[in-house]
Amino acid sequence: MAQAIWKGVIKIGSVRLPVKFYSAVHDESVHFRLLHKTDHAPVKQKLVSSATGDELSAGDIRKAYPVTPRQMVILEDEELDKLEPKSSRDIEIKKFVDPDTIDHRLYERAYFLGPDGDSGDYFAAAEALRKKGKEGVARWVMRNREYAGALRYEDGYLMLITLRYAEEVIDANALEAPSGRALNPREVQMAGQLIEALESEFDPTQYHDEYRARVLELIKTKQRGGKVKVKAFRPKKTDDQSLDRVLAASLARAKKAS
Amino acid sequence: MAAETATAGLRTFWSGTITFGLVSVPISLFAATRTRGTALRLVDKNGAPVERRYVCSKDGKELDWDDIVRGYEVKKGTFVIVTDEELEAIEPRKTREIDLRTFVPVDQIDPKYFDSAYFLVPSAATNKAYRLLAHVMEKNQRAGIATFVMRAKEYVVAIIAENGILRAETLRFADELRSAEDLELPKPAKPKRAAETKFERAIASRSGKLDLRVFLDDYAERLEKLVEKKQRAHRDVVRVAAGEAAPESEGGEVIDLMAALRQSLGSGRKPARRSSARKKTAKKR
Numbered sequence: 001m002a003q004a005i006w007k008g009v010i011k012i013g014s015v016r017l018p019v020k021f022y023s024a025v026h027d028e029s030v031h032f033r034l035l036h037k038t039d040h041a042p043v044k045q046k047l048v049s050s051a052t053g054d055e056l057s058a059g060d061i062r063k064a065y066p067v068t069p070r071q072m073v074i075l076e077d078e079e080l081d082k083l084e085p086k087s088s089r090d091i092e093i094k095k096f097v098d099p100d101t102i103d104h105r106l107y108e109r110a111y112f113l114g115p116d117g118d119s120g121d122y123f124a125a126a127e128a129l130r131k132k133g134k135e136g137v138a139r140w141v142m143r144n145r146e147y148a149g150a151l152r153y154e155d156g157y158l159m160l161i162t163l164r165y166a167e168e169v170i171d172a173n174a175l176e177a178p179s180g181r182a183l184n185p186r187e188v189q190m191a192g193q194l195i196e197a198l199e200s201e202f203d204p205t206q207y208h209d210e211y212r213a214r215v216l217e218l219i220k221t222k223q224r225g226g227k228v229k230v231k232a233f234r235p236k237k238t239d240d241q242s243l244d245r246v247l248a249a250s251l252a253r254a255k256k257a258s
Numbered sequence: 259m260a261a262e263t264a265t266a267g268l269r270t271f272w273s274g275t276i277t278f279g280l281v282s283v284p285i286s287l288f289a290a291t292r293t294r295g296t297a298l299r300l301v302d303k304n305g306a307p308v309e310r311r312y313v314c315s316k317d318g319k320e321l322d323w324d325d326i327v328r329g330y331e332v333k334k335g336t337f338v339i340v341t342d343e344e345l346e347a348i349e350p351r352k353t354r355e356i357d358l359r360t361f362v363p364v365d366q367i368d369p370k371y372f373d374s375a376y377f378l379v380p381s382a383a384t385n386k387a388y389r390l391l392a393h394v395m396e397k398n399q400r401a402g403i404a405t406f407v408m409r410a411k412e413y414v415v416a417i418i419a420e421n422g423i424l425r426a427e428t429l430r431f432a433d434e435l436r437s438a439e440d441l442e443l444p445k446p447a448k449p450k451r452a453a454e455t456k457f458e459r460a461i462a463s464r465s466g467k468l469d470l471r472v473f474l475d476d477y478a479e480r481l482e483k484l485v486e487k488k489q490r491a492h493r494d495v496v497r498v499a500a501g502e503a504a505p506e507s508e509g510g511e512v513i514d515l516m517a518a519l520r521q522s523l524g525s526g527r528k529p530a531r532r533s534s535a536r537k538k539t540a541k542k543r
Contacts, residue, residue: 002441012460022441024370026434029411032328034312035337041316043326051306061308063298064496065485072305073485074494075298083480095468096461100365102470104418104427105290110370110435114443121457124449128457136461137468146477148470150369156446157438161369166470168291169375170519177422178385178523183393191394194279195361199400202362204371204414204432207405211412214348215340219330222338230343233350235275236282240386243281250279 006142007116008091010125010151017125018116019091021142024159025109030215085141091160093151096134102150106163113151113158122158129153137163190247197254272408273381274354276417276424278391282355284382287408288519290375290425296478305496328410345410356426358402358417367401367416371429378417378424379522388424395419401427423523 004020011017034043047056063080064072115122129136129151136151138160148163218228238246273286300308312321329337346353380388395402396419405414413428488494 002436012457012464015456015460017457022436022443024436024441025430026436028434030330032330032340032410033337034326035329035339036314036316036319036321037325037327039314039316040327040329040337040339041314042329043312043321044315046311046313046320047300047308048311049302049306050309051302051304056302056308060302062301062303062305064301064305065296065481066299067485067489067495070498072299072301072496072498073488074301074305074496075481075484075488076494079484083477083484085477093464096465097468101467102369104367104369104372105375106470107369107372112436112438112441112443114441119444119447120450121453123446124453125457126446127449128454128461131454132458132461132465134461134465136464137470152369154370155438157443159370163470164291165294167294170290170292170377172290172377172420172423172425175377175421175423175519175523177392178380178389180385180389183386183390187390188394191278191281191390192398195394195398195400198278198359199361202366202401202403204368204429207403207414207431208433209412209431211349211352211407215345215410218344218348219332219338219340222340222344223332228344228347230347231350232346233354235277235284235354237275237284237382238281238387240384243387243390246280250281254279 004114004116005111008089008140008142010091010093010113010138012093012136017121019113019122019158020116021160022112022114023109024112028209028212030212084144085146087144088141091138091140091149093136093138096132096136099133099135099152102135102137102163103166103169105169106166107150108162108164110159110161111149112154113160123156126153126156126158129158184244187244187247190244190251194247194251194254197251271376272406274356274406276356276358276378276391276402278358278402281387281391283380283387283391285378285388285424286381286522287376287426288379288522290377294478296481301496305498307498342410346407349407349412352405352407352412356404356406356415356417358404360403361395361398361400362403362416364399364401364416364418367427367429370435373413373428373430376426376428377519377523378426379519389422392419392422392424395424396422 002022004022006021007018008021009016009018035041036043047061048054049056062074062076064074066072130153138149138151140147140149148165149160150163152159152161221228269289271287271289273284275282275284277283302308312326313319314321327339327341329339332338395417402417403414404417405412407413414431416427416429418425418427
């Protein structure tokens with residue numbers, strides 16, 4: 001079995017369920033190093049004081065809380081250590097909410113939960129969550145950090161997706177949308193038809209990262225001393241006057257394809 | 259190496275066009291998430307902000323972005339240099355274009371796929387095509403799906419319209435997500451009725467509404483209390499000298515993202531430096 005990254009106990013009131021955490025996400029990006037152009041030596045970061053320009057070592061650096069743009073309060077490491085959450089194994093479910101009540105953008109990273117010990121209760125909890133059609137909002141402390149998460153039913157199992165703080169997400173309703181002259185009803189209608197013509201079910205399995213393999217291929221080619229052809233792509237843009245015509249042409253093409 | 263361009267003080271993560279059918283809409287991507295107000299700043303002993311500089315590990319020279327290249331370590335200490343142009347040339351189209359060929363019901367996208375969110379801001383002088391697309395997608399509750407390349411990485415992305423604004427939600431590829439089978443979790447077994455009832459009751463007793471916006475952030479609360487205490491005692495309170503750059507937070511964000519975004523979207527207010535990060539809190543108390 002895969003290696004669990006953490007163990008905890010889900011608590012719904014007085015009902016307890018011990019679980020193991022497994023990372024449901026694996027990242028496969030190609031990582032580059034930053035190098036100095038002339039000698040290809042790796043680049044390091046150095047921290048300097050903006051007042052003196054002197055390089056600072058870890059011991060010279062403090063953390064500060066900005067009270068106003070012009071005023072800060074310096075906090076010592078010992079003070080910050082005392083603020084750290086108490087370590088605990090409890091994953092407390094605060095509330096069960098209807099699905100779709102949590103903003104998409106709050107979801108951060110998914111973990112599978114597996115049974116820790118007896119699996120009877122675990123699968124009973126998963127089944128109960130499915131039947132009730134709810135999503136649990138959980139709080140817990142993992143590795144000195146406080147987390148909020150959504151406990152969800154996932155194909156027979158329990159999944160916990162960590163949530164961002166609401167403050168980190170900018171609300172689209174707080175922004176003003178681009179404005180201009182009223183849209184042309186004929187264009188609205190054609191755009192609607194075009195979207196309908198391109199409509200389908202969401203099938204995540206049909207998308208693959210093809211780029212990564214090709215980046216690695218590029219690296220191999222260059223390693224062998226091969227040359228790479230550089231060609232650029234210049235995208236077009238549709239101007240306001242031709243929008244009507246371009247929409248009509250798009251529709252005709254979409255209809256032919258379907 | 260090209261540094262990211264900044265519009266109205268905001269960092270553009272990507273700029274290019276979004277296409278549907280034969281319609282092309284030039285746009286730029288801006289982060290839709292920001293650092294929390296409680297993010298701490300790094301300062302020196304006297305409270306002067308800390309700046310990050312790049313230096314060569316060999317000759318110790320300070321470097322600008324133009325002096326820096328990207329390298330892939332093929333074996334320890336040996337790098338193959340790769341330029342931005344070469345990385346673009348792999349997929350020139352996907353580097354510059356988000357081609358929406360499929361539209362799906364927004365609520366069909368499972369939360370486990372969501373990764374990061376960005377706002378799409380029209381970058382052409384005209385915005386009619388942008389407004390048209392946003393209007394129709396929002397009315398039909400459809401998300402446009404495409405793959406594109408940003409910062410040398412391919413993403414599958416869902417373009418979603420809300421409140422007349424388009425945003426891009428990068429999604430994880432299906433093969434970036436492990437299944438229960440990959441993890442070799444035990445096979446689901448039919449639960450005992452009594453155990454199931456116990457959990458059903460527990461769930462029912464805790465069901466209701468919860469406002470995530472007021473969801474307590476206990477750490478931030480404790481931090482604020484400590485800061486207020488020190489402030490009252492005039493202990494370790496430092497002034498940032500006028501004219502000095504506002505200190506970078508650990509997350510590197512000092513601009514008021516909202517104001518800058520508002521300006522980019524065309525309502526005309528100049529972006530301001532973040533005002534009191536905890537103004538709201540001060541009022542609350």
